[in-house]
Amino acid sequence: MKKMIKIAIAGLGTVGSSVINYLEKNNNYLSKNINNQIKIVGICASNIKKSRSFDINKYVWFDDPVDMIKKTSPNIFIELIGTEKGISYDSIKYAIEHNVHVISANKALIANYGNELFPLAEKNNINFLFEASVAGGIPVIKIIKESLLGNNITKISGILNGSTNYILSNMTNNELEYKVAFDNAQNEGYLEANPDFDINGIDSAHKLSILSSLCFKNKLTKFDSIYCEGISKINKIDIKYAKQLNFVIKLLSVAEIIENKLIQYVKPIMIDKNLQLAKVDGVLNGIEITSNELGKIFFQGNGAGGPATASSVISDIVQISKNNIQPSLGMSFDNLKKSDNLSIVDPLKHYNSYYIRLNVKDQKGVLADITSHLKNHNISIETLIQNPKDEEFQDDFIPLVFITHKTYFYNIKNSINKIISLENINNEPVVIQIDKV
Amino acid sequence: MKKMIKIAIAGLGTVGSSVINYLEKNNNYLSKNINNQIKIVGICASNIKKSRSFDINKYVWFDDPVDMIKKTSPNIFIELIGTEKGISYDSIKYAIEHNVHVISANKALIANYGNELFPLAEKNNINFLFEASVAGGIPVIKIIKESLLGNNITKISGILNGSTNYILSNMTNNELEYKVAFDNAQNEGYLEANPDFDINGIDSAHKLSILSSLCFKNKLTKFDSIYCEGISKINKIDIKYAKQLNFVIKLLSVAEIIENKLIQYVKPIMIDKNLQLAKVDGVLNGIEITSNELGKIFFQGNGAGGPATASSVISDIVQISKNNIQPSLGMSFDNLKKSDNLSIVDPLKHYNSYYIRLNVKDQKGVLADITSHLKNHNISIETLIQNPKDEEFQDDFIPLVFITHKTYFYNIKNSINKIISLENINNEPVVIQIDKV
Numbered sequence: 001m002k003k004m005i006k007i008a009i010a011g012l013g014t015v016g017s018s019v020i021n022y023l024e025k026n027n028n029y030l031s032k033n034i035n036n037q038i039k040i041v042g043i044c045a046s047n048i049k050k051s052r053s054f055d056i057n058k059y060v061w062f063d064d065p066v067d068m069i070k071k072t073s074p075n076i077f078i079e080l081i082g083t084e085k086g087i088s089y090d091s092i093k094y095a096i097e098h099n100v101h102v103i104s105a106n107k108a109l110i111a112n113y114g115n116e117l118f119p120l121a122e123k124n125n126i127n128f129l130f131e132a133s134v135a136g137g138i139p140v141i142k143i144i145k146e147s148l149l150g151n152n153i154t155k156i157s158g159i160l161n162g163s164t165n166y167i168l169s170n171m172t173n174n175e176l177e178y179k180v181a182f183d184n185a186q187n188e189g190y191l192e193a194n195p196d197f198d199i200n201g202i203d204s205a206h207k208l209s210i211l212s213s214l215c216f217k218n219k220l221t222k223f224d225s226i227y228c229e230g231i232s233k234i235n236k237i238d239i240k241y242a243k244q245l246n247f248v249i250k251l252l253s254v255a256e257i258i259e260n261k262l263i264q265y266v267k268p269i270m271i272d273k274n275l276q277l278a279k280v281d282g283v284l285n286g287i288e289i290t291s292n293e294l295g296k297i298f299f300q301g302n303g304a305g306g307p308a309t310a311s312s313v314i315s316d317i318v319q320i321s322k323n324n325i326q327p328s329l330g331m332s333f334d335n336l337k338k339s340d341n342l343s344i345v346d347p348l349k350h351y352n353s354y355y356i357r358l359n360v361k362d363q364k365g366v367l368a369d370i371t372s373h374l375k376n377h378n379i380s381i382e383t384l385i386q387n388p389k390d391e392e393f394q395d396d397f398i399p400l401v402f403i404t405h406k407t408y409f410y411n412i413k414n415s416i417n418k419i420i421s422l423e424n425i426n427n428e429p430v431v432i433q434i435d436k437v
Numbered sequence: 438m439k440k441m442i443k444i445a446i447a448g449l450g451t452v453g454s455s456v457i458n459y460l461e462k463n464n465n466y467l468s469k470n471i472n473n474q475i476k477i478v479g480i481c482a483s484n485i486k487k488s489r490s491f492d493i494n495k496y497v498w499f500d501d502p503v504d505m506i507k508k509t510s511p512n513i514f515i516e517l518i519g520t521e522k523g524i525s526y527d528s529i530k531y532a533i534e535h536n537v538h539v540i541s542a543n544k545a546l547i548a549n550y551g552n553e554l555f556p557l558a559e560k561n562n563i564n565f566l567f568e569a570s571v572a573g574g575i576p577v578i579k580i581i582k583e584s585l586l587g588n589n590i591t592k593i594s595g596i597l598n599g600s601t602n603y604i605l606s607n608m609t610n611n612e613l614e615y616k617v618a619f620d621n622a623q624n625e626g627y628l629e630a631n632p633d634f635d636i637n638g639i640d641s642a643h644k645l646s647i648l649s650s651l652c653f654k655n656k657l658t659k660f661d662s663i664y665c666e667g668i669s670k671i672n673k674i675d676i677k678y679a680k681q682l683n684f685v686i687k688l689l690s691v692a693e694i695i696e697n698k699l700i701q702y703v704k705p706i707m708i709d710k711n712l713q714l715a716k717v718d719g720v721l722n723g724i725e726i727t728s729n730e731l732g733k734i735f736f737q738g739n740g741a742g743g744p745a746t747a748s749s750v751i752s753d754i755v756q757i758s759k760n761n762i763q764p765s766l767g768m769s770f771d772n773l774k775k776s777d778n779l780s781i782v783d784p785l786k787h788y789n790s791y792y793i794r795l796n797v798k799d800q801k802g803v804l805a806d807i808t809s810h811l812k813n814h815n816i817s818i819e820t821l822i823q824n825p826k827d828e829e830f831q832d833d834f835i836p837l838v839f840i841t842h843k844t845y846f847y848n849i850k851n852s853i854n855k856i857i858s859l860e861n862i863n864n865e866p867v868v869i870q871i872d873k874v
Contacts, residue, residue, distance in 0.1 A: 022587075022730065030587045033654065033768050131584070137731040139584035147568070147576035150459075150467045150751040217470065276716060276737060293459065293748040294574040297738035300713060302731060311730040314587040324761040331470050 002035060005321055008042040008072050010065035010091060011080030015105055015132065016045070017053045018306030019078065019313050024054060030314070034321040042072040045081075065091035069100060076101045076320055078313060084108040096121050096128060103316040105132035105309060107206035108197075114210070114220045115339075118328040128328045129316040134207040135160060135285040137308030138301040139315060144214040144289070145330035151291040153215040155256040160207040162283035162304040163190045163198040164231050164251045168239075168268070169281045172248060177236045190283060190304075200230035201266035204253045212255035212264055214329055215289070218337035227265040227347035234268055238357060238430055241385065241401050242270050245355075248278040249432065261343045263350065270355055270434045276300070348410040353382070353434040356404065356412070359397040361424035367400070369422050377415035380405045397426045403434065439472060442758055445479040445509050447502035447528060448517030452542055452569065453482070454490045455743030456515065456750050461491060467751070471758040479509040482518075502528035506537060513538045513757055515750060521545040533558050533565065540753040542569035542746060544643040545634075551647070551657045552776075555765040565765045566753040571644040572597060572722040574745030575738040576752060581651040581726070582767035588728040590652040592693040597644040599720035599741040600627045600635040601668050601688045605676075605705070606718045609685060614673045627720060627741075637667035638703035641690045649692035649701055651766055652726070655774035664702040664784035671705055675794060675867055678822065678838050679707050682792075685715040686869065698780045700787065707792055707871045713737070785847040790819070790871040793841065793849070796834040798861035804837070806859050814852035817842045834863045840871065 009016055023030070023038060031037050044062040062068035065087060069077055077095035079102060081088045088109050095102050096117060104110065110117075110130055121128035131141045135158070144153070159165050163185055170181040182199075185191050197203040205226045213220050231251050242249050247270035256263045271278050276298045280286030285303025290296050302308035327333060360366050374381065383403035404412070416429050446453055460467070460475060468474050481499040499505035502524060506514055514532035516539060518525045525546050532539050533554065541547065547554075547567055558565035568578045572595070581590070596602050600622055607618040619636075622628050634640045642663045650657050668688050679686050684707035693700045708715050713735045717723030722740025727733050739745035764770060797803050811818065820840035841849070853866055 026587065026589065029589070032772060033586050035769060035772065138734060139580055142584055143576055143580065146755065147579055147752045148748075149470050149755045150463065151748055152463065152466070274716075276713065279711075279713060279716065291748070293744045293751075295739050295745065297575060297736070299734070299736055301734035307730045308732065311585075311588055311728070314730075315584045318583065318586045322761060322763065324759060326759065332472060335469060335472070 002031065002037045004037045004039055005076065005317070006039050006041040006072065006074045007076045007078055007317065008044070008068050008074035009040065009078045009080065010044040010068065011082060012043060012045040012052060013080065014306040015309045015313065016080040018310035019080070020054045022307070022310050022314060034318055036321045038317065041074050042068040044068045066094045069095050069098065074100055076103060076317065079104040079106060080313075082106050082108070084112060089113060092117060093120070096124055096126060099124050099126055101127045101320050102129070103132070103313055103320075104128075104130045105313065106130070107133040107203070107210060111206040111209040111220060111223055114213075114328070119333040122327050122333055125325055127320050127325055129319060130210070130328075131316050132309045132312035134210055135287060136162070136301065136303040136305065137311045138285060138287065138299050138303070139312065140211070140287050140299060141214065142315070142319075143299070144211065148289065148291060149330050151293050153289060153291045155254070155290040156211050156215050156287065157252055157254045157277065158208070158211070158287035159250055159277060159280050159285055160253045160287070160303065161198055161204045161251060162285060163195065164204070165280065165285070166190050166283045168231060168234070168249055168251060171234070171236060171239050172243070175236060175239070178232065178234055199232055201228045201251060204251060204266045208253035208255055208264060208266060212262070213336070215255060216257060216262065216337070217331060218342055219333070219339040221262070221264065221339045221342060221344065225264060225344050227267070229265070229267045231268050233430060235430065237399060238355070238432065241355070241357065244385070245270070245403070246273050247271060247434065248273045250277060250280070252277070258345070261345045263345045265347060265350070267433055270432055272435075272437045275437065348408065348413065350409045350433070351406055352409070353406050353436060354404045354412050355432040355434055356402040356416070357430040358400045358419065359426040360400050361396050361426070362398050363424055366422070366424045370400070370419055373415050373418045374402070374404075376418075377411040379407050379411050379415055439468065439474045441474045441476055442513065442754070443476050443478040443509065443511045444513045444515055444754065445481070445505050445511035446477065446515045446517065447481040447505065448519060449480060449482040449489060450517065451743040452746045452750065453517040455747035456517070457491045459744070459747050459751060471755050473758045475754065478511050479505040481505045503531045506532050506535065511537055513540060513754065516541040516543060517750075519543050519545070521549060526550060529554060530557070533561055533563060536561050536563055538564045538757050539566070540569075540750055540757075541565075541567050542750065543567070544570040544640070544647060548643040548646040548657060548660055551650075551765070556770040559764050559770055562762055564757050564762055566756060567647070567765070568753050569746045569749035571647055572724060573599070573738065573740040573742065574748045575722060575724065575736050575740070576749065577648070577724050577736055578651065579752070579756075580736070581648065585726065585728060586767050588730050590726060590728045592691070592727040593648050593652050593724065594689055594691045594714065595645070595648070595724035596687055596714060596717045596722055597690045597724070597740065598635055598641045598688060599722060600632065601641070602717065602722070603627050603720045605668060605671070605686055605688060608671070608673060608676050609680070612673060612676070615669065615671055636669055638665045638688060641688060641703045645690035645692055645701060645703060649699070650773070652692060653694060653699065653774070654766075654768060655779055656770070656776040658699070658701065658776045658779060658781065662701060662781050664704070666702075666704045668705050670867060672867065674836060675792070675869065678792070678794065681822070682707070682820075682840070683710050684708060684871065685710045687714060687717070689714070695782070698782045700782045702784060702787070704870055707869055709872075709874045712874065785845065785850065787846045787870070788843055789846070790843050790873060791841045791849050792869040792871055793839045793853070794867040795837045795856065796863040797837050798833050798863070799835050800861055803859070803861045807837070807856055810852050810855045811839070811841075814848040816844050816848050816852055
């Protein structure tokens with residue numbers, strides 16, 4: 001006879017509803033494949049009155065997730081509420097402490113409290129899984145944690161946020177200003193009610209934090225050790241220059257080991273238009289992992305949306321159905337490197353090529369002033385672009401673009417501080433990292 | 438104290454040697470990650486005198502794999518010999534029957550004898566794993582078998598053979614004739630001593646057979662139910678026309694369910710140059726999986742080469758180290774659909790657009806004759822290309838290219854049979870399936 005797996009679901013937004021939709025449609029199929037019966041023993045959300053894609057009367061409703069766990073004694077508690085602490089944290093912790101397996105899609109919570117919850121889960125001999133927290137339906141967590149556990153990974157680089165990728169793709173493909181593309185994304189429902197976490201790169205950084213720990217086998221680093229820059233300063237004209245230079249601008253999340261030091265950042269970056277990452281369009285996510293053994297391996301798929309993210313929740317149910325307890329980050333928490341001991345590179349010491357766009361008054365001497373500041377900060381110029389005056393620039397200011405050779409970011413920062421004090425410069429310069437192949 | 442995992446390796450070619458190289462370099466790292474000690478208790482190959490990338494004197498040598506298993510009692514037997522039956526089959530079967538876990542990279546053996554060996558492994562409660570048999574370092578087997586076990590997969594489409602992809606990429610990027618690109622591949626060491634299995638698509642078909650079973654949850658189908666067409670008939674001029682039409686020619690391995698019927702084939706296909714699969718270049722492999730839940734998910738990585746393939750062997754060791762026995766195809770063999778009951782579509786009933794290139798004598802009436810034959814077989818033409826006479830065609834014959842609307846392959850076949858009997862046609866026409874987005 002098949003074993004019964006009882007699941008209780010808290011949070012009935014897009015993902016929670018999709019999990020229920022999936023189970024209503026495919027429960028027999030799934031049961032056959034995993035040789036276990038799945039039963040939803042409780043559902044929970046803050047507002048019982050909201051209209052939903054399924055009939056809530058088929059299930060036992062709870063207003064409070066801890067109460068649900070207490071009263072239904074599930075085998076698996078699925079947390080899809082998504083608050084960074086509060087009720088999500090309380091209910092997950094309660095479940096773990098009562099030996100209930102946990103599945104969550106909550107990257108903010110995991111990035112911030114994983115170091116507390118992972119060892120607790122290990123101690124209580126339950127699975128705490130979160131495939132759905134990163135890159136929607138791409139099973140990247142399981143790949144790193146299991147298939148690549150023996151690999152010496154040196155770099156992970158990904159497009160981990162569908163909303164910002166949609167905005168940048170839209171700006172690129174349709175030559176739109178940021179504000180217009182942003183409004184489009186909002187109208188299409190691709191942005192959260194509060195879109196700041198997406199736009200400022202925080203959401204990407206939460207995901208990167210989890211992937212970085214998995215790849216480099218260390219406890220989660222302090223969240224603020226990830227340098228984070230959003231996309232709101234990118235202009236249509238920068239996209240245009242990127243095209244001219246055969247680049248595409250993507251919001252990349254990168255974690256890399258260089259000379260035993262860890263580099264972690266989320267930034268808009270100009271990448272070669274022929275790279276697979278450059279082709280990741282719209283709301284898709286893409287991830288490239290480099291290891292000594294495999295060279296580069298690349299994954300692409302739907303990074304958001306109910307059915308894709310629900311697919312990852314289901315894959316975690318499949319995993320738990322096998323009765324195989326495993327540590328959240330693939331290896332025993334005590335065997336992970338201590339994050340305090342990691343040497344994390346100061347963002348000012350990032351060493352790259354950069355794109356610098358200045359708006360300057362087309363007057364004698366201005367170029368000489370700028371280049372002398374660059375030279376004083378040891379920045380050498382690879383390319384200078386001064387296009388014929390564009391019709392879009394009706395005033396006296398014209399854009400001046402520099403592509404630098406590789407240099408430390410503090411040189412860029414310091415020279416920019418000098419340059420903006422010059423008389424004939426308008427606005428804050430735009431600086432974008434360039435990754436050459 | 439850490440458990441000791443004893444492994445015995447048979448077959449010390451590129452992959453076998455790379456596994457040993459990896460373990461010599463990374464055994465401590467791996468042991469820490471999986472919390473187990475790995476020890477190589479025996480190695481075996483046919484020729485002890487061959488020069489190798491490691492010192493065989495550090496290990497206990499055997500000439501016969503069954504003898505090695507008998508004398509070393511390993512926990513895991515790793516078969517990297519690669520014969521379709523014979524010694525590979527005998528030693529794997531011996532290992533399974535003696536409750537030794539098996540890891541193999543032998544796609545030919547698995548495609549042909551999996552239906553016999555999988556249930557035997559299940560009965561003996563051991564793992565029979567073969568991540569390295571398909572797509573080198575891409576962990577696609579584990580992804581389908583575990584992460585996508587709950588998904589309703591409808592299609593898998595992949596570039597599964599690095600050698601042929603190298604030849605086609607080389608023809609495309611450097612405008613080479615097939616023969617020249619073939620010789621290049623041979624000189625670069627990308628072809629087997631007997632390259633027929635690569636060139637004719639058999640190697641791809643072996644891999645497709647395994648993936649198709651995994652995706653659609655059925656026992657392996659009879660190998661000859663996979664329609665198989667190689668790349669040797671592709672000409673430089675076809676590559677040129679493909680470019681002109683914004684296509685790229687790739688040797689694709691496709692398994693698809695349409696109206697509950699299974700379609701399986703390996704064919705050179707013209708695909709949109711903007712697809713991710715079209716960008717899979719050189720010896721890389723790429724795989725796209727479509728499921729109801731996820732839409733399309735795409736993977737790319739090194740499909741061959743020692744270190745990449747060894748990485749998959751190592752991932753299977755990691756899997757076994759967890760003490761978690763699981764069926765070879767993800768679910769219990771008895772729960773898989775019987776392959777005899779599957780409805781497999783006759784290749785003649787494949788329904789697609791096609792590219793047809795004829796070499797015709799530039800004489801009055803010839804076009805009318807051809808088009809009347811096409812019309813008689815219900816083939817309607819979408820595009821006709823008759824370029825100005827190319828300098829490469831010194832004789833009286835010029836190429837004539839037709840792009841058809843979707844039609845059954847038997848219509849194409851029958852019309853071609855008529856057309857080749859016409860007087861002014863030179864050579865066998867070239868027919869290539871077209872996949873439109």
